[in-house]
Amino acid sequence: MKPSDAQSRLDCVAATTTVARFAIASNVLPRITQAVSVADRFHKTLVTYADKHLLKNTGIFTGLDSEKQPLANHQHTHIFCELGDQRDAIGYITLYAPGGFDDEAQTVIEDVQRSRLWGKGDHDIHLIPLGFGDEQTFLSPLFAKSAKWRSVTPFVSTQHLKTYGDGRPKLDAHGWQQGSAAASLLQQLEKDPRTAGLLKVAGLKKLQSIEVRRGLHLRCFQFQTRRPDGGGQRGNGDCGAFTLEFQQEIQGPLAIGYGSHFGLGLFVPISDT
Missing domain, CATH: 3.30.70 (Alpha-Beta Plaits)
Incomplete structure (x- = not known):
């Protein structure tokens, strides 16, 4: 799905928001073979912004409880990279949390787009928000x-x-x-x-x-x-x-x-x- 295809969905928020989706742009897009590194960088950025916002439920991003123990049942955020239009390059990043993103978590996600996702020595990755929703909102094979x-x-x-x-x-x-x-x-x-x-x-x-x-x-x-x-x-x-x-x-x-x-x-x- 191209960014232009999602314009009518930008303001669509499901009753329980479980999905946030971004298109990405860069002079040199990362390859799908680098998915775990891209997702790891996105994860670290989410955690940093959650701390800045003094998020109460940081576990939605960290996957840890108040005792720093791993949460059970995989209800926290998954970060999926998907192909875009260019050969084996990543074109989309999808955040999925079965437990749902509350209003505070959504604010953190919205703020992340202002961050430089890729690190020093690499090409910057620019995040283009496509909106929030649930498993039926976006035309992705993942769902x-x-x-x-x-x-x-x-x-x-x-x-x-x-x-x-x-x-x-x-x-x-x-x-x-x-x-x-x-x-x-x-x-x-x-x-x-x-x-x-x-x-x-x-x-x-x-x-x-x-x-x-x-x-x-x-x-x-x-x-x-x-x-x-x-x-x-x-x-x-x-x-x-x-x-x-x-x-x-x-x-x-x-x-x-x-x-x-x-x-x-x-x-x-x-x-x-």
């Missing part, structure tokens, strides 16, 4: 419903690969090495109430590459798969790209694994056309 999904950024395991004493891999019931990206993804799908018990038999398939745009494929090793500050629980770094097929449609967004609040482990629907 679609589908039974078939594919990776758009790598899924990164938070576990370590398991082996026997002689070096042989320990396999799970599905034949994947325990601790691998595939085995970890299956476990996390079973923990998520939206997807538990719904994956079809053999509904997970590993891909050799990620198709970021029709005819344009990138390998997982081309993506940044660690937050710049090393934050978050991370295992041996095994990562992969996958397709998923469920027994029924799943409501997006679907983001799983390490860095899922920073754009990693992100899936989009597979078109049948």
